[in-house]
Amino acid sequence: MRNMYLLSLGLLLALTENTAMTCDPGFATKRGKCVDENECVSIPNICGENASCTNTHGSYYCHCKGGFTPTHNFTQANGTICQDINECANGSSVCDPNAECFNYVGGYSCTCEPGYIPSNGNKTFIAGQGVQCIDINECVAGSAVCGPNAECVNSVGGYSCTCKPGYISSNGKEIFIAGQGVQCIDRNECYNPSFCGINATCHNTPGAFYCTCAEGFRLKSGETNFTDPEDKPCISVCDIDKSICGGGTCRNSKDGHECVCKSGFTNYGHKQMKCTELKCNTFISESKASQASPKLKELVSLMTNRCLGLSFTQVDGEQFLEAFLSALDALLNGGFQGKNHEVSALFNIVENMLKLIGPLLSEGQTKRSATETEVELLVKRGSSPPEGDFSISTTSTQFASHWETATGNTYLGFTTAALLSYKDLEKTLNHSFNHLETQKKQKFKINSKVLTATVSNTETANLTKSVTLTFSHLERSDKNHTCVFWDPDLKGGAWSKEGCTTVSSSDLQTVCSCNHLSSFAVLMALYDIGDVYELSLITWVGLPLSLVCLLICIATFYLVRSIQSTRNTIHLHLCISLFIAYFVFLVGIARTENEVGCAVVAGVLHYFFLAAFCWMCLEGVQLFRMVVLVFNTTLRPIYMIAAGYGVPAVIVAISASAHASGYGTNSYCWLNVEDGFIWSFYGPVCAIIIVNVFFFLITIWKLAEKFSSLNPDLNNLRKIKAFTVTAIAQLCVLGIMWVFGCFQFNKDTLAMSYIFTILSSLQGVLMFIMHCWLSKQVREEYAKFLSCICAPQKRKYSEFGSNQTSKSQASKSAQHTGESQI
Numbered sequence: 001m002r003n004m005y006l007l008s009l010g011l012l013l014a015l016t017e018n019t020a021m022t023c024d025p026g027f028a029t030k031r032g033k034c035v036d037e038n039e040c041v042s043i044p045n046i047c048g049e050n051a052s053c054t055n056t057h058g059s060y061y062c063h064c065k066g067g068f069t070p071t072h073n074f075t076q077a078n079g080t081i082c083q084d085i086n087e088c089a090n091g092s093s094v095c096d097p098n099a100e101c102f103n104y105v106g107g108y109s110c111t112c113e114p115g116y117i118p119s120n121g122n123k124t125f126i127a128g129q130g131v132q133c134i135d136i137n138e139c140v141a142g143s144a145v146c147g148p149n150a151e152c153v154n155s156v157g158g159y160s161c162t163c164k165p166g167y168i169s170s171n172g173k174e175i176f177i178a179g180q181g182v183q184c185i186d187r188n189e190c191y192n193p194s195f196c197g198i199n200a201t202c203h204n205t206p207g208a209f210y211c212t213c214a215e216g217f218r219l220k221s222g223e224t225n226f227t228d229p230e231d232k233p234c235i236s237v238c239d240i241d242k243s244i245c246g247g248g249t250c251r252n253s254k255d256g257h258e259c260v261c262k263s264g265f266t267n268y269g270h271k272q273m274k275c276t277e278l279k280c281n282t283f284i285s286e287s288k289a290s291q292a293s294p295k296l297k298e299l300v301s302l303m304t305n306r307c308l309g310l311s312f313t314q315v316d317g318e319q320f321l322e323a324f325l326s327a328l329d330a331l332l333n334g335g336f337q338g339k340n341h342e343v344s345a346l347f348n349i350v351e352n353m354l355k356l357i358g359p360l361l362s363e364g365q366t367k368r369s370a371t372e373t374e375v376e377l378l379v380k381r382g383s384s385p386p387e388g389d390f391s392i393s394t395t396s397t398q399f400a401s402h403w404e405t406a407t408g409n410t411y412l413g414f415t416t417a418a419l420l421s422y423k424d425l426e427k428t429l430n431h432s433f434n435h436l437e438t439q440k441k442q443k444f445k446i447n448s449k450v451l452t453a454t455v456s457n458t459e460t461a462n463l464t465k466s467v468t469l470t471f472s473h474l475e476r477s478d479k480n481h482t483c484v485f486w487d488p489d490l491k492g493g494a495w496s497k498e499g500c501t502t503v504s505s506s507d508l509q510t511v512c513s514c515n516h517l518s519s520f521a522v523l524m525a526l527y528d529i530g531d532v533y534e535l536s537l538i539t540w541v542g543l544p545l546s547l548v549c550l551l552i553c554i555a556t557f558y559l560v561r562s563i564q565s566t567r568n569t570i571h572l573h574l575c576i577s578l579f580i581a582y583f584v585f586l587v588g589i590a591r592t593e594n595e596v597g598c599a600v601v602a603g604v605l606h607y608f609f610l611a612a613f614c615w616m617c618l619e620g621v622q623l624f625r626m627v628v629l630v631f632n633t634t635l636r637p638i639y640m641i642a643a644g645y646g647v648p649a650v651i652v653a654i655s656a657s658a659h660a661s662g663y664g665t666n667s668y669c670w671l672n673v674e675d676g677f678i679w680s681f682y683g684p685v686c687a688i689i690i691v692n693v694f695f696f697l698i699t700i701w702k703l704a705e706k707f708s709s710l711n712p713d714l715n716n717l718r719k720i721k722a723f724t725v726t727a728i729a730q731l732c733v734l735g736i737m738w739v740f741g742c743f744q745f746n747k748d749t750l751a752m753s754y755i756f757t758i759l760s761s762l763q764g765v766l767m768f769i770m771h772c773w774l775s776k777q778v779r780e781e782y783a784k785f786l787s788c789i790c791a792p793q794k795r796k797y798s799e800f801g802s803n804q805t806s807k808s809q810a811s812k813s814a815q816h817t818g819e820s821q822i
Contacts, residue, residue, distance in 0.1 A: 015080055016789040024058065025058070026039075026057075036055075036057050038055045039053070039422040040055045040060055041055075044284065046062070046076055047062035047063075048062070048066050048076070048080075048081055048082060048193075049081075049082065050064060050068045050082040050083075050105075051063060051064050051065065051068070054073075058333060059075075061073040061074065062074050062080070062123050064083075065082065065106060066106065066214025067082075067085050067106035067107045067108075068083060068084055068085060068106060070083050081365060083197050084103075084190075087103060087107070087108040088102070093108050093110070093126065094124075094127045095125075095127055096110060096112070096115050097133075098112060098133035098157065099111060099113060100113055103639050104449070108126065109126060110124060110125050110127065110131070112122065113133065113157065115135060115138075115156075116134060116135055116136060116755055117134060117136050118131050118132075118133060120131075135154075135356065136514065137154045138152065138158070139152035139153070139154045139159055144161065144177070144178050145178045146161035146176075147161070147178075147182070147184060148183075149163060149164050149167045149185075149186075149207060150164060150167075150184045151163075151174045156682050157264070159177065160177060161182070161727035162174060164184065165207070166189075166206075166207030166208050167186060167207055168185060168187045169184060169283060170182055170184070170185055175338070185557060186204070186206050187207075188204050189202065189204055189209040194727070195209075195363045196212075197211070197219045197234060199214050199235070199236075200213050200217070200226075200234045201214055202619070207548075208224070208227075209227065211227065211772075212224065214234065217234040217237060218235065219233050221233075224709060237670065238257045243258065245257075245259035245261075245266070246259075246274040247381075248260050248261040248265055249539075250275075259274065259275050262275070272303040273381070273412070273414065274413050276412050278525055293472065296331070296342065296346060298327060298330075298331075300349060315360060316368075317358075317361035318361065318362070320357050321361070321375075324353050325368060325370040325373060325375070328350070328373055329370050329371045332373070332422065332424070333372060335675075336425060336631065336729070337428060337661060339492065340432055340494060341488075341492035341493055342487065344488035344492060346421065347396070347477075350420060351454045351518075353456075354375075354377065354417075354418035354420060354454050355416065355456060357418075358377050358378075358379050358415055358456065359414045363376070363379075364378065364379055364380065366378075372424065373420055373421065374423065375418065375420040376392045376393065376394060377392075377416065377417070377418045378414045378416065378417045378418070379414055379415070379416045380414065381401065381413060381414045382413070382415075383409075383451070385404070385411045385415065386403040386407065386415055387403055387404065388403055389402055389403070390403055393419065393470075394421040395470055396422070396448070396471070397419065397421045397451045397470065398419075398470040399417070399419040399453045399467065399468075399469055400468040400469075400470075401417065401455070402465055404465070405464075405465050406455035406456060406457055407455075407456065407457060408455075408456070408457030408459055409459070410457075410458075412456075414456065415457075416454070416455060417454075417455045417456075418452075418453070418454050418457040419452075420451065420452045420453075421450070422449060422450045422451070422452075423449065426446040426448065426450050428450060428675065429446060429450060429486075430445060431665060431672075432490075434592075435487075435494050436484070436497065444482070444495075447472060447473050447477065447481065448471035448472065448510070449471070449474070449475050451469070451471075452518075453469065453518075454517055455517065460517040461516050462499075462515060463515050463517070463550075466514060466658070467513070467514055467517065468503070468511065468513055469511070469512040469514065470509060470511050472509050473507070475508060476508060477507055478507045481502060481503065481510045482497055484496060484497045484500060485497075485498075485499070485518040487518075497659035497741035499516050500513070500514040500515075520793070527642060539761050541761070542761025542762045542765075543761050545761075545762065546578075546582055546761060546765055547579060547582055547583060547586070548764070549764040550575045550579040550764035550767060552772065553572075553764075553767055553768050553771060554572060554576055554579065556778060556781075557569070557571055557575065560781050562777065563775075563777055563781065566621055567623075567641075570619045570635065570640065570644075571619075571771050573611075573615050573641075573645075574615040574616060574619070574767075575764075577608045577609075577615060577644075578612050578763060578764060579764070580608045580611050581605055581608035584604050584608070585605060588600065588601035589605075589668055589669050589670065590669070591669060592665070592668065595664060597668070597669075598664035599660070599663040600663075601664070602664045602669045602670050602671060603656060605670060606648075606663070606671060606681055607648050607649065609681065610647075610648035610652070610684055611644055611687070613684065613688045614643060614644045614647050615644045615646075616692065617688045617691055617692055618635070620695035620696060621635070623696070623699050623700055624695040625697065628699070651680065652683055654675070655680040659675075662675065662677030
């Protein structure tokens with residue numbers, strides 16, 4: 001209780017002591033003492049925002065931060081608030097003349113205006129740092145992209161874009177800046193046709209232009225163009241050079257000038273072209289053409305008359321071309337069957353006509369299609385030679401070259417190029433390959449259209465730049481193709497590949513490159529004659545054997561009287577025909593150097609081979625009469641001679657009259673295969689074979705009937721049967737030989753060539769075997785003849801002759817009796 005009293009007394013004394021002590025403002029009682037009170041800590045926000053508080057002994061004061069006002073010290077006794085100072089408004093900040101001031105709460109910053117950059121490289125700065133805003137050169141820095149054909153112009157604090165001379169802005173304004181989508185486009189100075197003057201032509205170019213004098217006008221300075229249209233310096237060429245027309249008179253005209261040509265000169269219908277001398281004698285002469293072909297004379301007359309008439313009247317080139325193509329159609333209609341020198345003359349005429357007609361055409365390009373030909377012509381005119389490439393084509397051919405090649409070293413104010421394609425000429429020119437065969441040992445066939453390509457340049461025999469010719473194939477083939485041209489210097493004319501190479505070849509077309517111009521085609525190699533030596537060996541061994549055997553047959557049928565009969569007479573003349581044919585073949589088949597001689601050899605072979613078949617036909621007739629007609633089984637010799645030798649003579653005479661050029665080719669002296677003339681032989685041969693087959697079938701049928709009946713005369717029937725078998729065998733051998741001969745013209749039938757060569761070269765041997773060696777009666781006569789020669793004691797000639805005569809008469813009597821009985 002005492003302790004509680006003491007505690008209460010202590011607390012009361014303490015309260016009494018504190019109540020009694022009072023401190024000044026700014027001070028606080030602490031343990032009985034007045035100590036300084038820190039208002040900045042006890043009251044954190046006593047100064048407000050944007051101000052700092054500073055404590056003092058017994059008090060404090062407030063101070064606004066930088067960029068705020070008021071700038072003096074204060075307390076919150078009067079309620080002062082710190083407010084932002086706008087340095088950009090009161091002028092306290094001097095950024096730079098080319099800078100902008102940006103105020104913010106408690107401060108500001110300086111930023112250079114567009115087109116300027118701070119000297120210290122920083123984006124912002126403040127006054128007093130010594131920073132300056134310097135100009136940016138946008139044209140150098142690359143920030144100004146004015147675009148093509150424009151120029152950049154820098155200025156203080158900026159730049160501008162202007163179009164280069166010769167260009168205008170797409171928005172029509174002279175000045176623009178990048179990013180506005182403005183482009184500088186070409187200014188067409190030639191919008192006004194008379195900009196360069198009435199005697200000149202304006203040519204606009206990107207960003208510029210130039211003027212050229214019109215045709216018939218020139219510059220005094222000799223230059224080709226000018227760019228000062230105010231001067232208008234073009235004057236007529238007649239006032240500059242009176243000799244501008246060459247061989248004519250120059251006259252001023254509203255177009256500049258015109259050339260009036262005197263007799264013997266022409267400007268090809270264009271009055272401003274230089275008059276050039278007409279050289280009609282450069283074309284093929286009429287005498288030479290008339291010697292080649294009467295039809296060619298008509299072409300030459302047309303060409304010459306037109307040529308001579310050019311100096312007096314203006315000729316319409318288009319009409320001239322139509323007239324020429326019509327005349328050419330008349331010549332080629334039905335096929336051109338001329339000799340090689342006539343083909344050369346034709347190509348020469350066509351080339352010169354195209355050179356003559358080209359400059360007369362009014363259009364730069366002319367295409368025409370006729371019945372037998374197709375042609376395209378190009379012509380370029382101007383004061384200077386044309387340059388660059390050109391290409392002309394027909395349906396299946398193309399000709400490409402350079403204008404420099406077409407012009408040559410002499411320029412007359414024009415340059416022409418022409419391509420003429422013949423629609424069916426390849427059919428009649430499928431020959432004259434002997435020059436190529438000699439080198440390559442190949443058979444050829446034209447596999448493209450024949451064309452004639454020509455230009456106005458007269459020197460085309462050896463061009464510095466080759467021309468390109470493209471041919472479409474007539475037959476789709478992957479065989480080797482050769483580019484050739486018609487060379488008139490090869491024995492009057494032949495195909496040659498000199499100067500021409502095959503650039504590329506597919507199964508559809510062949511591309512050729514040639515260093516000269518002429519008439520061209522593409523040849524297809526049919527097959528290599530790789531076995532020529534073997535075939536020749538068979539021929540040169542077999543034919544002499546056949547000739548010996550045929551000679552023995554002829555002697556046998558003529559001298560041995562015991563076997564003489566109508567049938568053996570037929571055999572005799574059959575062997576004679578074959579002997580003469582094979583002998584002529586052996587000595588003359590390859591003698592092609594003389595055309596007349598070669599044609600005679602071909603005619604002789606044609607005649608005697610046909611005669612052999614005619615005698616063979618008579619044998620069929622004779623067998624038919626022996627079996628079917630019991631009486632009158634013999635044929636009168638006069639009738640047999642007329643049929644065996646007269647019928648072939650009529651066929652050969654008609655063939656020679658209708659197509660004499662079909663006898664003899666460039667490779668051999670035989671009938672022409674390419675133009676179908678060979679059928680003047682194969683046609684009669686096929687007819688004879690058919691007739692004999694008909695006779696033999698009837699003969700066999702009748703023989704079968706007689707053998708089936710009870711006929712007592714079996715001996716004669718067996719004899720006729722033997723005759724029939726040998727006759728049929730003979731027909732089969734001889735007929736099959738020529739059947740195989742039809743199929744030896746291609747690579748896949750080389751076996752046919754061997755069969756034909758073997759059968760034809762050994763024909764005489766087979767005749768001897770069938771008609772002599774296999775005949776028992778003939779063998780007996782040979783044995784008697786040999787025994788007489790080999791006997792030690794020879795019989796007297798009279799005795800031998802009488803015995804032989806009696807035996808032959810008896811045999812002949814028996815034979816005739818036998819034939820009459822049948």
